Amino acid sequence: MSFDRLIDRIVELKNPTVAGLDPLYSYIPDYIKAKYDHIEDPLEAASKAVLEYNCALIDALHDIVPAVKPQAAYYEIYGWYGMKTFAETISYAKQKGMYVIADGKRNDIGSTMGAYAMAHLGEIEIRGQKIEPFGADALTVNGYLGTDGIDPLLPICKEKDKGIFVLVKTSNPSSGELQDKKMYGRPANTVYELMGDMCEKWGEAAPGVKYGYSSVGAVVGATYPEQLAELRQRLPHTFFLVPGYGAQGGGAAGVAKGFDENGLGAIVNSSRAILCAWQKEKCDERDFAGAARREAIRMREDIVSHINLK
């Protein structure tokens, strides 16, 4: 239940990190792209190159990294072919034992959110057959619409052992424009505090069994370590997805504030640093997956050295 399955894997691998799969076309080695040159439709060719790139990364990471986070935007840029690769990437990562967080930041009114829940975490019944359209383990969502935009996700989280991460305090420079605003009342909470409190409340519908973290997690950026520390105290049942480590400027000492006294309670994402490790290392492009693995190990050591994970 809840995020127990993810946390079990984190404990097993002693690694609270997730590899973001944001496959910009420029990240893919030329020798892979060249294999698909014979395909006429550029979006189809690019999507096939992305799939090969992703699968090689998953092969190189699955025994040391517990989870992957494909970001929907970097598949939608390749049109519907890209969404095919999105689905195939999710399926391949799950086959390899990885936990898959679909990063779509979906949001809508209740009825429509029900459709997103079915699409990404649940199943649809057609002609008496039940099919998982994308079949991720968790989905990122945006809570701007309030409770009835989140409610349809909760029974699926509970019944199908899935999770959601609600945007609370995002990693980008302008996240404070709305999220840091203080609201009238005593105490005068900020927007991100209110959103965090709602995560705790929503999580009551799908509580954690083994580690105390519910199915409703929160996205809290590594780039705001003070808020990360504050929210860790404030939201004891809310598991954190922490973006912004590395390329966006968040360091391991800051990130550590998102963890509890057992070194649990958070998973830290890195996308660009892992995906582009081969470009940074300036190694042979055919060693791109090896470079990704080396960077993933470096990141694991960096973060684990700052927390209390046993």
Next chain:
Amino acid sequence: MSFDRLIDRIVELKNPTVAGLDPLYSYIPDYIKAKYDHIEDPLEAASKAVLEYNCALIDALHDIVPAVKPQAAYYEIYGWYGMKTFAETISYAKQKGMYVIADGKRNDIGSTMGAYAMAHLGEIEIRGQKIEPFGADALTVNGYLGTDGIDPLLPICKEKDKGIFVLVKTSNPSSGELQDKKMYGRPANTVYELMGDMCEKWGEAAPGVKYGYSSVGAVVGATYPEQLAELRQRLPHTFFLVPGYGAQGGGAAGVAKGFDENGLGAIVNSSRAILCAWQKEKCDERDFAGAARREAIRMREDIVSHINLK
């Protein structure tokens, strides 16, 4: 520029409404579903049925309704096959002269939002070829992340004559949980007022030429007529997409408050009432598109009778 192209068409057809294409499988007549029974994959079969259903609706509506709004969730429930139908629906509606609002409520940090902007409104360059992955005219977005989550959209809006609609005050019952909260300061603005003010500011980067409305619109629900009236006054350069008419309970008299003194400034969406008109009428299922057209005309008359559109 901006929403001028959409407003031109609204004026031409004397119809400030948009047909939401939210094709739940249960909305589709059985005779269409049966045509695809021979296809083994249920998601592929359903997606083809959806495409036929959508194209027939577009055929029946394109000469009287200026725009369609396919809602991404109702395509994602059919997996990547559904996203193919999403792309093909957009393309077909554009061929027929309709303005297409992709309702995805996308949101993310700047770099990722750049990918969404390319995916839905812009183009991607692969092997020296520029391709539009989905090619909508406008995209709905969520501004929770602040300015740098919106910025990447603005040059595309300006250069490619596209638009965005930012969620401001949504139509669902719990929208007030966050959006109605008052923030510290003088005057004490609500979250939705702050978001609306940001729309005005963002719109300065892509101002309107002909009607005064910029490329940055706002989603304001028909179910909150007071806020609709207040925001119409407050945001003179922000064009409104108004959901919640009909099935969600918003009436024409309330919706009228979203319009300016020239009967412009807003476009009202109806999804279920148009899509399911054949079920409500209890007409022959083969007349589903005719029923949709009759409902679209009824809606147009209802709304136009309450505003000052010349």
